[in-house]
Amino acid sequence: MTVLALETSCDETAVAILRGDRSGHELLASEVASQVAAHEKYGGIVPEIASRNHLIYAPPLLDRAASTTKTRLSQIDAFAATSGPGLASSLMIGASIAKGLAIGFGKRYLGINHLEGHLLSPFFGVEKEGNDIKPNVSLIVSGGHTMLVVARGLTNYQLIGRTVDDAAGEAFDKVAKMLGLGYPGGPEIEKHARGGDPKRFDFPRSMLASDNFSFSGLKTAVRYLLPKIGVIPSEAQGSQGIPVNDAISDASGSLDYARDDVLRDLCASFEQAIIDVLVTKTIAAAQKYRVDLVTMSGGVSCNQELRRQMREACSCKRIEFKSAEPWLCTDNAAMIAFAALLRLESGFESQVTEEIDPNLALATKL
Ligand code: KG4
Numbered sequence: 001m002t003v004l005a006l007e008t009s010c011d012e013t014a015v016a017i018l019r020g021d022r023s024g025h026e027l028l029a030s031e032v033a034s035q036v037a038a039h040e041k042y043g044g045i046v047p048e049i050a051s052r053n054h055l056i057y058a059p060p061l062l063d064r065a066a067s068t069t070k071t072r073l074s075q076i077d078a079f080a081a082t083s084g085p086g087l088a089s090s091l092m093i094g095a096s097i098a099k100g101l102a103i104g105f106g107k108r109y110l111g112i113n114h115l116e117g118h119l120l121s122p123f124f125g126v127e128k129e130g131n132d133i134k135p136n137v138s139l140i141v142s143g144g145h146t147m148l149v150v151a152r153g154l155t156n157y158q159l160i161g162r163t164v165d166d167a168a169g170e171a172f173d174k175v176a177k178m179l180g181l182g183y184p185g186g187p188e189i190e191k192h193a194r195g196g197d198p199k200r201f202d203f204p205r206s207m208l209a210s211d212n213f214s215f216s217g218l219k220t221a222v223r224y225l226l227p228k229i230g231v232i233p234s235e236a237q238g239s240q241g242i243p244v245n246d247a248i249s250d251a252s253g254s255l256d257y258a259r260d261d262v263l264r265d266l267c268a269s270f271e272q273a274i275i276d277v278l279v280t281k282t283i284a285a286a287q288k289y290r291v292d293l294v295t296m297s298g299g300v301s302c303n304q305e306l307r308r309q310m311r312e313a314c315s316c317k318r319i320e321f322k323s324a325e326p327w328l329c330t331d332n333a334a335m336i337a338f339a340a341l342l343r344l345e346s347g348f349e350s351q352v353t354e355e356i357d358p359n360l361a362l363a364t365k366l
């Protein structure tokens with residue numbers, strides 16, 4: 001069975017072709033066109049620009065995926081697209097294209113929950129044991145979402161807790177912006193945190209005893225700390241200027257050692273505060289729900305220090321740990337194709353009359 005999937009839930013246009021059967025699957029193509037540059041100057045994603053760009057990028061990505069794999073669209077068995085959650089005007093583009101192709105070629109259509117795509121991604125490339133998804137506690141941690149889910153099998157998901165304010169990735173992005181670093185903020189903070197002292201600044205670890213998460217207090221703690229250590233938050237400068245005052249930047253405005261040192265420790269301390277919360281709550285959930293597998297997915301799970309510490313914490317408790325390879329953690333269509341393939345093999349399909357849903361839920365609360 002060959003599935004073609006589109007992912008257009010936010011500002012990334014992605015197309016993938018995945019072939020699979022009972023014994024395994026093979027990714028034939030995975031194309032992603034990023035729009036980061038188009039939105040950067042607005043300081044956030046502009047929905048209309050995103051959807052216009054999806055319309056521009058999707059046709060050539062489809063052509064490239066088909067031509068590099070020598071696949072005719074008529075040979076595809078099912079067309080899938082992300083149907084939510086996400087930006088309505090973005091979701092509509094991918095879903096409309098997939099529905100049009102399914103109708104045109106007389107094939108099946110599958111609307112896939114973006115979060116299910118993330119949740120199943122750690123199983124991508126893993127030898128299949130039937131279609132079974134081993135019971136696991138899944139941490140989905142991205143720019144739009146931070147949630148813990150108990151997955152007891154394909155489509156059997158229950159929500160343990162989610163963020164009550166910012167997602168972890170959003171906190172990385174907002175703090176990076178305060179520090180005058182680029183977007184997306186996660187990789188920037190990770191890069192600057194390398195070699196830093198994670199204990200130098202004492203940031204809060206909020207709601208540790210709750211099922212839910214909160215990261216806005218951490219972001220505010222960073223904002224209040226900056227003036228005390230001689231760093232002017234970049235938004236307070238009203239421009240994208242260098243976020244340090246004269247005391248720690250030289251006359252040319254370039255960064256000197258003092259600032260590098262502060263920045264390194266600040267990034268490391270901030271990163272560690274997020275890691276502590278994610279690791280502590282995930283391990284507690286795995287123990288509470290008595291699973292012996294933890295999975296982690298979403299853009300923030302690219303973070304090497306988070307992966308290392310989560311793996312170590314799991315191993316201390318004799319819990320198996322699985323995380324997708326980094327290229328599969330950020331938004332892509334391969335994870336959507338994979339979820340579609342597993343669903344198809346289990347007898348699921350969607351109707352082309354099914355609407356996109358910007359607030360599509362993955363799981364009901366336990
Ligand atoms: O999954 P994703 O591509 O999109 C959403 O569904 O939100 O996640 C993007 C988020 C951004 O907030 C980005 O800053 C964060 O993932 N991210 C990271 C890293 N790479 C991406 N956060 C921490 N460390 C990283 N290395």
Ligand code: ZN
Nearest residue numbers: 118142330331
């Ligand atoms: Zn995502």
